[in-house]
Amino acid sequence: MNEPDLNLLLALDTFLAEGSVAGAARRLGLSSSAMSRTLSRLRAATGDPLLVRAGRNMVLTPYAEAIRDRARNAALEARALLSPSTAELSLSTLECVFIIRANDGFIEAFAPSLIAAAAAQAPGVQLCFTSKPEKGPRHLREGLVDLEIGVVGDMGPEIRLQALFRDRFVGVVRAGHPLAGIPEVTVEQYLSYGHVVASRRIRSTPGPVDDALAKRGLTRKIAAVVPGFPASLKVAQASDLIALVPSSFLLNQPVSELEGVNARLAMFELPVDTRTITVSQMWHPRSEADLAHRWLRHLILDVCRTLVP
Numbered sequence: 001m002n003e004p005d006l007n008l009l010l011a012l013d014t015f016l017a018e019g020s021v022a023g024a025a026r027r028l029g030l031s032s033s034a035m036s037r038t039l040s041r042l043r044a045a046t047g048d049p050l051l052v053r054a055g056r057n058m059v060l061t062p063y064a065e066a067i068r069d070r071a072r073n074a075a076l077e078a079r080a081l082l083s084p085s086t087a088e089l090s091l092s093t094l095e096c097v098f099i100i101r102a103n104d105g106f107i108e109a110f111a112p113s114l115i116a117a118a119a120a121q122a123p124g125v126q127l128c129f130t131s132k133p134e135k136g137p138r139h140l141r142e143g144l145v146d147l148e149i150g151v152v153g154d155m156g157p158e159i160r161l162q163a164l165f166r167d168r169f170v171g172v173v174r175a176g177h178p179l180a181g182i183p184e185v186t187v188e189q190y191l192s193y194g195h196v197v198a199s200r201r202i203r204s205t206p207g208p209v210d211d212a213l214a215k216r217g218l219t220r221k222i223a224a225v226v227p228g229f230p231a232s233l234k235v236a237q238a239s240d241l242i243a244l245v246p247s248s249f250l251l252n253q254p255v256s257e258l259e260g261v262n263a264r265l266a267m268f269e270l271p272v273d274t275r276t277i278t279v280s281q282m283w284h285p286r287s288e289a290d291l292a293h294r295w296l297r298h299l300i301l302d303v304c305r306t307l308v309p
Contacts, residue, residue, distance in 0.1 A: 006078070008045055011038050013075035015050065016068040020058050089291040095124035098296055101139055102149040103132045105229040105249040106279070113303050121299070125292075133200055140284040146293060147300070148282045161282045164301060165248065165308040168276050169208065171268045172236055172243040172250070179242070180266035187218065187271045194223030196241040198232045209244060212272035237264055244270075246277070248308055279304075 011028070018024045025035040043049055048063040060068070107129045118125050130145065135153035139145045152161055171190065173179050179189060191213075199205070206214070213219060226232050229245045236243035250267060281300055287293040 004045060005041070008038070008042055009071070009078060010075050011035075012042055012046075012050075013071045015039065015042065016060065016064055016071050019051070019060055021051070089295060091122040091295065093124065094122045094292060094295075096292055097126045097128060098147065098293075099128045099130060099145045100147045100149060101130050101132050101145040103228065105246055106149055107131075108230060109249050109251040110304065110307065113307060114300060117299055117303050118296075122295070125296075140282065143284070143286070146283065146287065147296065149300070150279060150282075151277050152280050152282070155282055158285055159282050160285060160288060161280045162297065162301065163278050163280050164304040166276045166278050167246045167248045167308070169244055169270060169274055170247045170250070171270055172233060172245055172265050173241075173268075174237045174239070175264050175266055177240060177266060179268060182268065185268045185271050187213075187216070190242070190271045191218060191220055194221045194241045196224040196226060196232045196235045196239075196243050197222055198227065198229045198243075198245070199225050200227065207244075208274040209270065209272060212274055216272075233265065248279070251307055 011024070014024045014027050015021075018027060021035045021039060022032055025032045028035070030038075039051065046063070046067075049061055050064045051058045052061055053059075111127075111129055115127055118127055132148070132150060135150070135155075137154075137156040137159050140148055140159060141156070148155075149164070155161070171179075171185065173193075179185055179193070182189070197207070210220065223241055224235055226235060229243075229249050232243040232245060235241055247267075250265075281297060283293065283297070
């Protein structure tokens with residue numbers, strides 16, 4: 001198929017508005033000969049003379065008169081599409097669904113506050129959280145999700161990202177555990193109990209705590225492996241095992257250091273140094289300039305930095 005030359009659209013609009021080759025040439029800053037050649041191309045494209053001589057003047061043909069308003073509207077729409085957007089976002093009337101991919105720990109810790117904040121600003125917005133069993137850019141690239149939240153992995157060079165907060169791992173035991181309430185847990189005390197770890201794999205792989213212990217020639221006993229942090233806390237609460245979780249995951253948990261005598265869990269700082277982790281939000285460039293998506297990113301950043309100063 002031979003596609004029409006869309007460059008002719010603006011020239012057509014100008015010809016129909018001016019009604020003459022000379023007037024169109026002045027308006028577009030071209031020579032009369034260049035505009036005459038453009039008129040010839042327009043005649044060939046439309047199959048109509050468009051401008052015909054009537055005495056000493058040029059007049060529009062009936063077909064040209066009939067399409068003048070359509071040409072004007074099409075030209076205005078084309079200019080609007082190719083100009084920076086000046087639209088404003090109305091949160092009170094915004095209705096859309098955002099799909100956010102994150103791990104269970106983030107969802108349990110931050111989803112309640114994010115949902116409440118979104119409802120307060122944009123009641124027509126629905127936030128749908130989906131689990132993140134593995135890392136990778138496929139869901140963003142294929143448009144299956146709007147945002148992905150977590151520690152950055154191999155996401156590809158085009159994926160946009162923004163750091164939300166820095167986090168660290170802590171130890172968690174049940175309330176009443178021999179380690180609960182100890183001001184500073186030692187390495188010996190830490191290794192004297194079994195551990196439950198969260199891992200997407202059937203068999204756990206060494207993590208930052210294991211690496212730090214290995215530098216001292218030490219190892220810990222992994223007594224159980226569960227799919228996620230919520231399950232690891234359930235196991236710790238019902239046993240003497242020590243769970244290892246990001247501190248941010250305890251925001252909505254009944255931990256003794258945070259909620260006093262009614263707590264069912266107790267948190268302590270690890271007796272070995274581990275690197276901090278950065279939790280980020282990631283999105284595809286197609287959503288970069290979308291006003292609703294930009295609002296969502298700002299909302300998530302504000303909520304996260306309020307909860308994790």
